[in-house]
Amino acid sequence: MNFILKKWPLIAYLLLISASSYAQNKFTISGEVTDAETGEALIGVTIYTADKTVGTMTNTYGFYSLTLPEGEQTVLYSFVGYQTQQRDIKLTANQSIKIQLAVNETALNEVVVSAEKKDKNIAATQMTGEKLDMKTIDKLPVLFGERDVLKTIQLLPGISTVSEGGNGFSVRGGSIDQNLILLDEAPVYSASHLMGFFSVFNADAIKGMTVYKSGIPANYGGRAASVLDITMRDGNMKKFQGSGGIGLLASRLTLEGPIIEDKMSFIVSGRRSYADLIAKGANQIDDGTQMYFYDLNAKLNWKINDNNRLFLSGYFGKDDFGFEDMGMDWGNTTATLRWNHLFSSQLFSNTTALYSEYDYGFNFGDRGSMSSGIKDVSLKQDFTWYANPQNTMKYGLNATYHTFYPGEFLFEDNSISDIKVPEKQALESSLYISNEQKIGTKLTLDYGVRASMFNQFGPGENITYDDDNNIIDKAYFDKGDVMQTFYGVEPRLGLNYRFNTKSSFKASYNRMVQYLHLMSNSTSGQPTDTWMPSSFNIEPTIVNQYSVGFFRNFMDNAFEFSAETYYKTLNNISDYKDGTQVMLNENIESYVLQGEGRSYGLELYLKKKYGDFTGWVSYTLSNTNNKIEGINNGDWYDSSYDKTHDVSIVTSYQFTERVSISANWIFYTGNAVTFPSGKYEFDGNQVPYYTERNGYRMPDYHRLDLNIHLEGKGNKRINSSWDFSLYNLYNQMNAYTINFRENETNPNVTEAVKLSLFGIIPSVTWNFKF
Amino acid sequence: MKRYIFHKAMFFLSLSALLGGLLQSCEEVIDIDLNDAAPKLVIDGQIVIGEPATVRISYTSDYFSDDEAAYEENASITITDSENNSENLSYIENGIYTGALLRGKPGLEYSLSITIDDKTHKGKSKILTPTQIVKLGYTEFDGFGGSQDEPEYNIVITLTNNTEEDNYYMVKYFINGSEKEDTYSLWSNEYFPNEETIEFTPLRFSFTKDDVVTVKAYSIDEGTYDYYSELDEIIDQQGGGSSTPFNPGSNFGKDVLGYFRAWSYDQQTVQVEDE
Structure with a gap:
């Protein structure tokens, strides 16, 4: 090194x-x-x-x-x-x-x-870094009138929804914890509000985002499947302005403006849901009940001079559920301080200090309280050297100190000893270097390597378990002692060959090493999932991905078409022993089973970018399997994230200057799930009998959404617009879960019961800007 | 495995608030094709203080089958206590075997040995100090409210606890003389190691003014606690069905479903009084 x-x-x-x-x-x-x-x-x-x-x-x-x-x-x-x-x-x-x-x-x-x-997609070196601007997102139909960046990326090929309404997403068969979600470079550990139905990203505060599925540049690391890099807006440097929206479930307000014109600006954007207030008003819930989320984005942007610029940005969000003195809450806090500095006209530097925290807690009234979370403090130095028009080199280093709080239960009654799963600490550090090189006018290469290291520090214990999760040995480490060290060398290669201005071929290879693991025995992700470090018992996940793609534009670049295929191998992916309890389990490491995985697929994408009629069709055909000793006799089995077919059709039509209509239709193969293959009677109960994990499929999912956007008349002090949305237009009762249980009136009869969350849901939002 | 209380509290607080209160979620019984697994041996055995052991041996059946499950008539079953007394159980009917002489005593561990077609399965369980229901009352449920016109009530139960022992408790709730419990709750000693009596207000069971509620409070060992915790995950999937389901681990090993438990219980009945 x-x-x-x-x-x-x-x-x-x-x-x-x-x-x-x-x-x-x-x-x-x-x-x-x-x-x-x-x-x-x-x-x-x-x-x-x-x-x-x-x-x-x-x-x-x-x-x-x-x-x-x-x-x-x-x-x-x-x-x-x-x-x-x-x-x-x-x-x-x-x-x-x-x-x-x-x-x-x-x-x-x-x-x-x-x-x-217009042929940017052909020329861009990036293999699959898909950029989405907020204009695209603005026009799409929404659930409960809330625009959502995470829902939008799930309409792209290779990125799929893991459950109805949820914000957890899977990229090319990866699990939800394999996505690195960055907000102004700070990692966001849990990107959802309201049990996953809304993302934490307030669309008003967001400038844009880029999602990488393969050919992930060397300056990103730490997650196995994808990077979603979201940039917050800097705030208006010229004049003060405000914008916002009033919706059925939540309202939002953004204020921005110059502090010193063309020198310093700010933006503050807040959002709060008020379903609880409405429900209280309608006597649906008691006064003592809390059920809301809020978030606040803030950013300060200071151009000190031509060579120096400072940004300070932060995000604070919280969800709160409960009644009387019992309840639960969870939320993220991130803070980013960045300094852009030009050493010369060719050498750009960005120095970043980051803070990110996620935690959740339960309050059991006068009995006690529980909490769990993760906290990161990070320093990052990135350089871009524009050596010459043929070569742009990026290099830098990064160190992140993670503190894990797997959970503690504090009892109000002092005679009862508190339950504390010990904190864990780790330092994740990395160096990277990469170069984008143009060779002739047709070939561009992007090659680089990221070297990463992960040290778990004491105080702590390395515990050896037997097959029945019993402790057979313990080694104690003092504060600061290195308990475990892992290294990763991660090559990243990308190639773009332009046949002509209309078509190109792209190929990439990347290796990603992931040292953090989300302990969760659900597929879709819950606020109570717990992050854990790689350790004595849990190895880092390593992914090797190969991807090739053909890109072609038609009709004067009005249409973009791409066909990409990928193959991935995964080492040390995790699943759990039967009946694993994740929460407050001090021996959770002994319940983790690790093995190998593979995923391959074909992604087709046709997009119309210009004209009154715009939109895209995306189709993904893929297969994702796991092979883990201790599950299904060590044979290959379908991953919970395996989706054979995944189709999204997104359309938008501009009728007049003020009226546009958009619609999307989504179809995907049901998740692989575990259903019973028999039953038995025990202590008067009819109990389902399971023979294999993920041996069945949920029913296929499909849905049509519609949105009508009405732009108000201009030339007023306030510009306003209306969005009328219909979610699930044809009222398809898609299965959220299927449970197997006794019939309530006749316990001898067993039945399968489908739970559907959303039928047709109308919503209306009024947006304003002044 | 002892995190049961938190797990359930989480689902109760969050999912019921969300699914029940806000969204127009809907349930529907559906037809679904399931595989028919080869029949597997099921042992449902117990011994209670002062009573002989009873064991029912049956086999799994197809999930949607309405037929009575196949049972085993030719098992050879022996129960032995930790003082080395033992007895062979006799076959009665419908796969049920019982003993006559050896009766459950507190403080003893019992082993059940079952031989079918030259294959022997063994399971163990211990009867801990029995618990007594000191007080059984109720309180009006003041949770999310609003949606129900008829007030709902929760049980308030006080149990004795032996502080010298690692006890576990299960409370089953029966409504209006039903033979089968409505649901059950489990508690581990680690939350009340030093309390002589323990009081709970389990939120998972509620009843109305017209109901007569019988409560059985069982004193159980750690293995039984774990088994019933796992069983509850499987038979009570309301709202939480996203985690991977599984077969609760038997104390007879992997070839067998079901469990053998040695336990004791106390019971009382309560009804909401007119004010």
Whole structure:
């Protein structure tokens, strides 16, 4: 590791020497691209020369750097929904060029931008980094009138819902804990409100997001299946404004504006549900009952000067359920402090300090209380070196100190000893280096490696168990002692070959090592699931993924088509022994069974991006299996996340300037589940008899949703719009669970009972902006 | 395995609030194709203080079958206590065998040995200090309320507890003379190690003014506690059916379903009084 650290400039130099050797005099243009109206940094703006031979894109902070030969140059800046800007530059020295792009007013509704570089999907090196902007999300039908970024990504190929309404999602057969969800770089450990029916991400506070399923760049790590990188908005640098919405279940308000014009801005966005207030009003629940969630996003953005910028952002959210003095609550807190610094026009640095916490608790009134959670403190240093137009190198390091609170029960009565599952501590650290290299005009390579290390520290015990979960040996470690160490070397490779401007071939390989494990014996995820470190008894999960894809655009780029296929092998995936209780189980490690897994699939995606009629069709055919000693005789069995077919059809039609209608239809194969294959009588009860795990399937799931969006008349102080939604339009009673039990009136008769959560649900939301 | 109380509390608080209160969830009996597994041996054995052992031996049947399960008539069964007294059980009918002489005593461990077709299965259980119901009352349920016109009540029960012993308790609730309990609750000594008497208000069982409720409070050993905890996961899946179901672990080993338990119980009846 030290070798790589010390020698990287040399290695980098050797890599780049071929590209630089023919250069005569070259200079760099660099700077920031922002929205002309709000000052918000724009991510992913394409910057290219008029002859289209050289180009780059703005990074997460809106920064770009492009090195060009001396002399006259014409450079274009283009971005979806904005007017393309052209700059004629006489290049005789490095130049800082700040660009403000204006919204293309005529294109606001139609999203037709003639100068837009429409073939971005073909040219982009990223294999499957799918970017979603909030405009797309705004138009989709919603449940209870709440727009939801996590629901939207589940409509993409390879990403599937794990249960009705739930926010836990599975990427290419991965479990829900294999997704790294980042909000302004801070990991979010539990991304759902209200038992999983709403995500914690308030759409008003979000600028955009990128989801990676394969070819995951080396600067991300720590989860096995995917990365969902969500960026919060920076706040309007030009003027004060507000926006919000009033819905059936929750309302939201966002305020933003400059503190110092063009220098410092803020944004504060809050949301609270009020189902409890309505239910109390309607006498459905008692006054002492609590049942709500709230969240608050806040961000401060300070451009100190051209070379330095500071961001401070935070998220606070909570769910609260209960009645009288008993109840439960859970929530996340994250905080991110970032410093962008330009060492030169070609070297961009981002220094980040992070805090993230998730916890949940129960309150049992005068008997006691219980709590559990995880806390992270993290430091991160990332560099981007825009060496030349052919090579962009990223490198950096990251250290995260995790503290795990698996659970404790504190009794009010002091005569009873409290139950405390000991805290665990671990340091996760990593180094990475990667280079995006353009070879000729057709081939782009992105190659890199991430080296990771995980140390579990004392105080703690390494416990040896026998097969019946009995303790047979213990080794005690003092505070600060290293209890267990794991290493990972994670190569990341991506390749993009452009046949022409219409079609390209992409291939990637990545290895991911995951050191954290979510202890959960449900598929969909519950707030009470507990995070645990890799340890003496639990090995890190390792995934190797191979992926190839063909991308083609039709009809002047109005249609995008892609076909991708992947194959994954997983080592040390976890399942549980029969009847495992996760909560407050101090010996949970002995109940974890680890084995291997595999997943492969084909993903087809056809998208229409422009015109009055837009939308996409996505289809995934896949297979995911596990093989774990101790389950189903050690044979391969279907994973709980295996979905053979998964179809999403998303459409939106702009009828007039003010009226648009959108609809989506979803179909997927039912989850693999465990049903009985017999029954027996015990102590007067009819008991189901189970013979194998995941041997059956839930019924197939399908649903149609509809949304009508009405834009209010403009030219007022307040712009308003209405959203009328119908969730599950044809009232399909999809199965949430199927339970097997005795008939209530005749206990000798056993029956299967399907529980459905949502029939047709209408909702209305009024949105405003001032 | 002793986390039962929290697990159930969680489901009660969260899911019932959500599913019952807010959403228009709906239940429906459906037809579903299930495999027919090969019949597996089921042993349902018990010995109670002052009574002889009884054992019922049967086999699993198809899940939706309405026929009586097949039972075993040719088992050879012996019960032995930790003082080395033993007795062979005799076959009565419908797969049921009973003893006559050896009766349950507190403090003794009992082994049940069952031989069928040259294969022997053995299970053990111990009778701990019996518990007594000191007080049985009720309280009006003041939970989510509002939706029911008729008030509901919860049991308030006080039991004796031997602080010298690792006791476990099960309370079964019977409504209006029914032979089968409505449901049951389990408690582990680790939450009340030093209390001579323990009081509970189990929220999982509620009743109305017209009901006559009989409560049986069992003193059980750790194995029985674990078995009934697991059994409860399987037979009472309300709302929580997302965790992987399984067969509760038998004290006869993996080849057998069911359990042999040695226990004692006290019982009392309560009804809501007119005010």
